[in-house]
Amino acid sequence: MPYIDPHTHMISRTTDDYEAMAAAGIVAVIEPAFWIGQARTNVGSYRDYLSHILGFERFRASQFGIQHYCCIGLNSKEANNEALAEDVMQILPEFASKEGVVAIGEIGFDEQTALEEKYFRLQLDLAREMDLPVMIHTPHRDKKRGASRSMDIIMEHRLAPQRVVIDHVNEETVREVKERGFWAAFSIYPHSKMTAPRMCEIVRQYGAGQLIVDSACDWGISDPLSVPKTAMLLAEQSISDNDVHRVTYANALTAYGQSGQMREADWATAAIDQRARYDGNTVLRGGQDPRVEADN
Amino acid sequence: MSTTTDVTQRITLLRDWLAHRLAAEQLAWIDEQCTRIATSPAGSALPVAIGLASRRTGKQPLMLSDEERAAAEAARPGLDTSAWSVEQVARILFVLASYAGAEDSFAARLGARVRSGEIGEQVALYHGLPLYPQAVSVLATAAEGIRSAVQPIYEAVAHRSPYPSEQFSEAMWNQMVVKALFIGSTLAPIQKLDERRNADLARMLVDYAHERWAAGRTVSAELWRCVGPFGDRYMDDLLRVFESPSNVERQSAALALSECPDPDALVVLESDPALWRNIRNGRLDWHTLKQA
Ligand SMILES: [Zn+2]
Numbered sequence: 001m002p003y004i005d006p007h008t009h010m011i012s013r014t015t016d017d018y019e020a021m022a023a024a025g026i027v028a029v030i031e032p033a034f035w036i037g038q039a040r041t042n043v044g045s046y047r048d049y050l051s052h053i054l055g056f057e058r059f060r061a062s063q064f065g066i067q068h069y070c071c072i073g074l075n076s077k078e079a080n081n082e083a084l085a086e087d088v089m090q091i092l093p094e095f096a097s098k099e100g101v102v103a104i105g106e107i108g109f110d111e112q113t114a115l116e117e118k119y120f121r122l123q124l125d126l127a128r129e130m131d132l133p134v135m136i137h138t139p140h141r142d143k144k145r146g147a148s149r150s151m152d153i154i155m156e157h158r159l160a161p162q163r164v165v166i167d168h169v170n171e172e173t174v175r176e177v178k179e180r181g182f183w184a185a186f187s188i189y190p191h192s193k194m195t196a197p198r199m200c201e202i203v204r205q206y207g208a209g210q211l212i213v214d215s216a217c218d219w220g221i222s223d224p225l226s227v228p229k230t231a232m233l234l235a236e237q238s239i240s241d242n243d244v245h246r247v248t249y250a251n252a253l254t255a256y257g258q259s260g261q262m263r264e265a266d267w268a269t270a271a272i273d274q275r276a277r278y279d280g281n282t283v284l285r286g287g288q289d290p291r292v293e294a295d296n
Numbered sequence: 297m298s299t300t301t302d303v304t305q306r307i308t309l310l311r312d313w314l315a316h317r318l319a320a321e322q323l324a325w326i327d328e329q330c331t332r333i334a335t336s337p338a339g340s341a342l343p344v345a346i347g348l349a350s351r352r353t354g355k356q357p358l359m360l361s362d363e364e365r366a367a368a369e370a371a372r373p374g375l376d377t378s379a380w381s382v383e384q385v386a387r388i389l390f391v392l393a394s395y396a397g398a399e400d401s402f403a404a405r406l407g408a409r410v411r412s413g414e415i416g417e418q419v420a421l422y423h424g425l426p427l428y429p430q431a432v433s434v435l436a437t438a439a440e441g442i443r444s445a446v447q448p449i450y451e452a453v454a455h456r457s458p459y460p461s462e463q464f465s466e467a468m469w470n471q472m473v474v475k476a477l478f479i480g481s482t483l484a485p486i487q488k489l490d491e492r493r494n495a496d497l498a499r500m501l502v503d504y505a506h507e508r509w510a511a512g513r514t515v516s517a518e519l520w521r522c523v524g525p526f527g528d529r530y531m532d533d534l535l536r537v538f539e540s541p542s543n544v545e546r547q548s549a550a551l552a553l554s555e556c557p558d559p560d561a562l563v564v565l566e567s568d569p570a571l572w573r574n575i576r577n578g579r580l581d582w583h584t585l586k587q588a
Contacts, residue, residue, distance in 0.1 A: 047412060054414040059446045093340055097347030098414045260351065 001245065002267075005227045006030040006252035007106075007135070007167060007187060007214035010068065011049075011057050012037075017217070017224045018064035024228040027267040030256060031057060032071035032106040032135050035078060037219050043087035050095045058100060067267045069256065071105035071135045072096045079119040080111070089122060096130050102256040103127075105135025106167060109146045112139065117153070124157040133258050134164045135185075138173065147173045151180055165212065165255050170194055174202060178210050183255045187216035188226035196230040200237045208243035212251045303395050306427050309371050310389040313364065317382055318353060325352050326386055330393040337394040337405065345390045346409060346417055350383040355416075357381050374458025374487060375426050387417060388424035395429055403433035410437055415446060422452035425459040435463055442472050447479050454486055461488035470497045473522060474504060483518040484583065490521070498526035502533055517548035521582050527556030538564060547585055550575060 005021070008029040021029070031053050040046050053070050061068035072095045074088045096104060104127040109116050127134045134154070139146035147166060154164055161181035169177055169184040177184040186194040186202070203211060215226035223229070231248040235241065256262050307330075315323055329345035358380040360368065368375050391409065395402050406428065410421050422441045428434050438460070441453035454460060454472050464472065469492055476483055483489055501522055505515045520537060527534050534556065538549035550568065553561040554575050565572040574580040 051412050051414075055418070056446065059415055090340075094343035094347060094412065097344045099347070099350050099416050100414060 001025055001231065001241075001249075002027045003227045003231060003248045004028045004030075004252045005215050005217075005224070006165075006212060006256060007032060007185065007216045008224065009034060009216075009218035010061060011053055012219035013217060013224055015060075015064070018061065018066060021224050022064045022066055024225050026066060026227065028067040028069065028262070029061065030069045030071060030102060030135075030252070030262075032103075032137075033073050033075065034106055034137070034218070035075045039081065040078060040084065043084065043091060046084070046088050047091055050091075054095065054098055054100065067262075069100050069102045069262050070098075071103040072098075072101050073104050073107040073123055073135075074119055075106060076108055076110035076116045076120070076137065076139075079116045080113055082115055085115065085119050089119065092123070092126060093130070096126065096132060100261055101132065102259040102262050103133040103135045103165070104130070105165075106137035107134065108137040108150050109139045110137075112142065112146055112149065120150075121153060121157065124154060124159060128157065128159060133256055134159065136164060136166045138166060138168045140168070143168075143170070144172050148176060151176070151182065154182075155180075163255075163258055167214070168194075168216070171198065171202065174206060174211075178206055181210075183210050183212055183251065185212040185214055185252075187214050188223070188230050189216065190221060190223050196226070196233045199230055200234055200239065203234060203239055203243060203247060204237075208239075208246040208251070210251070211247045212255065213247050214252075300396070300399070300429075303392055303429050305371060307389060307392050309368065310385050310392070310427075313358065313360065313385055314353070314382065314389070316364075317356075317358075322353055326389070329390060333390055333393045334396045337396075338401070342390055342394050342405070343409065343412065346387050346413070346421075349386040349390070349420075350416060353383045353386050355381045355383050358385060372426055372458075374462075376456040376458075376487070377423075379456055380423055383416075384420035384423050387420035388427060391421060391424060392427065399429070402428070403430065403437070406434055407437045407440075410440070415448060418444075418446075418449050419452040422449065423457070425453065426457055431459070431463055438463065439468060442468070442475065445479075447481055450475065450479060451481055451485075454481070456485050456487065458487050460486070461492055466492075466494055466496065470494070470500055473497060474500050477501075477504065477516050477519060483516075483521060493522045493525055495526050498523045498530070502530050505533065514545075517542075517544045517585060518582070520548045520552035524552035524555035525557070527552055527561065528558035531556075531558055531560060534561075535564065544585065547571065547580060551580065551582060551585065 003026045005026050008031055010029060010031050033050060033053065036049065050072060058068040072092060074085055074092065079085050104123050107120055107123045136150050138150060165183040165185050166177045167185040168187050174184050186199055188194050188196055188199060199213060213227050213230050215222060215224055217224040227248050231244050234244045253262065253264065314326055329341065332341040333345060358377050360377055368377065391406060394405055406421065410418055413421060425434065425438055438453055441449055444450050454476060460469065460472060473483065501519050505519060508515045523530055534549050534552055537545050540546055550565060550571050553565055
């Protein structure tokens with residue numbers, strides 16, 4: 001079964017991860033722009049980061065047969081550095097208009113400060129201008145209130161809920177997200193956020209209609225195989241194949257496909273295109289033979 | 297050399313290609329972007345237009361008619377658009393449009409656009425190298441492309457373009473050729489490959505072959521194309537390849553020997569009369585070798 005992992009920070013992952021993800025059936029990943037673990041001090045490093053996830057990281061993924069897409073945005077933590085935030089806002093339109101950008105994100109609240117709210121709102125306007133979906137990062141602390149507030153603000157800015165994915169949802173927040181018509185994404189972490197067994201319960205209770213599973217894998221303890229592992233567990237718990245397919249593939253494609261930048265044909269038709277070539281051995285080192293995949 | 301007149305002429309050339317391939321509203325969008333870019337070359341109009349180009353125009357292959365190709369050749373000798381697509385033409389057009397507004401900052405602006413570009417944008421902007429004014433001033437940006445670890449970007453500079461042979465120093469040229477083999481790319485699409493062969497390049501390539509052989513690996517048969525004229529220094533290597541069980545390798549050694557100044561080369565070639573005949577009558581050359 002093919003899978004999409006719609007929330008991955010591949011810039012912090014190894015080639016072993018890419019190999020394992022491709023072997024497990026992941027055909028496409030989405031890399032939201034986010035904090036990199038250490039605060040950036042100037043717009044130049046932000047610019048290079050955005051270029052990197054849109055450029056070299058996309059190429060690296062393609063060499064393992066994985067299609068790589070991005071979300072562009074200023075994350076909530078760094079929105080608190082006003083000087084940086086102002087400069088980053090200036091360059092976002094340029095990056096948001098690039099190929100392979102499927103949403104503005106991940107944006108939203110961290111500590112729920114006034115500056116976070118200011119740049120959250122400005123980026124919602126940018127999403128409307130650029131006609132892009134939005135990926136919302138819900139805060140880890142005071143999550144319930146932060147999630148509600150995020151959805152209130154999105155509605156104030158007249159964005160259609162079916163064009164917005166609320167991420168890092170849990171048992172506490174899923175009902176409101178679903179009832180208000182948003183996509184609800186669950187980051188399946190080995191220890192925190194959401195776990196696969198809890199996910200099974202949620203799919204049973206709420207149905208697969210608006211739910212999306214992702215790994216949110218980054219530089220912390222996280223598992224880039226969360227999506228296929230969760231799919232297997234769901235199937236073992238007798239969730240129907242169709243529902244498993246929806247939460248681990250189809251819903252993410254529908255939500256982010258609204259950007260016009262992500263189509264099944266991207267990975268289904270051509271095993272090799274100009275960008276996704278296997279014959280270039282640029283991620284290989286001397287002595288390794290490039291892996292060659294047969295055409296679909 | 298290139299002047300504002302050239303740029304205007306090239307803008308017209310590219311716009312004509314788009315006019316024959318896009319719907320009226322798409323073309324209107326292109327024109328609107330060009331006006332905005334020319335009015336404010338340092339503003340956000342240029343990066344955003346470059347980004348949106350593929351969404352607005354689609355990415356279909358350009359495929360010039362014979363007539364258009366002739367006009368292109370007249371305007372810019374050596375220009376080869378066979379690997380271009382429509383959105384790439386739009387992106388190059390936008391960069392050229394920014395020249396009208398601010399000539400002296402053109403090279404810096406191009407460099408910034410390339411560095412912030414995703415792969416598709418970089419490929420497009422590098423395809424435009426032969427069309428940019430002040431060819432020397434964009435040399436540093438071209439060199440960055442040759443250093444890229446991303447094969448399509450490397451090839452956008454090196455392949456099917458008159459720019460490298462016109463502008464690259466011998467050192468840059470040699471790096472480019474060796475790198476092609478290193479990243480698994482090919483030499484045949486490099487323009488003026490034969491004209492710019494040199495002794496230093498031949499030595500680098502033979503060293504590279506020795507390194508690969510020592511590791512129990514093979515080298516591309518194309519490598520010997522740049523060694524032939526200096527083959528008198530590398531007769532042992534050419535003989536080794538000539539004796540290879542691989543037909544393509546044997547043929548590549550024969551082609552190299554046919555250009556080799558050492559009189560013994562002829563003796564070797566005459567040991568395989570059928571092969572030697574194919575080379576003399578032009579049935580086998582570096583372009584047909586691949587299919588052999
Ligand atoms: Zn994240």
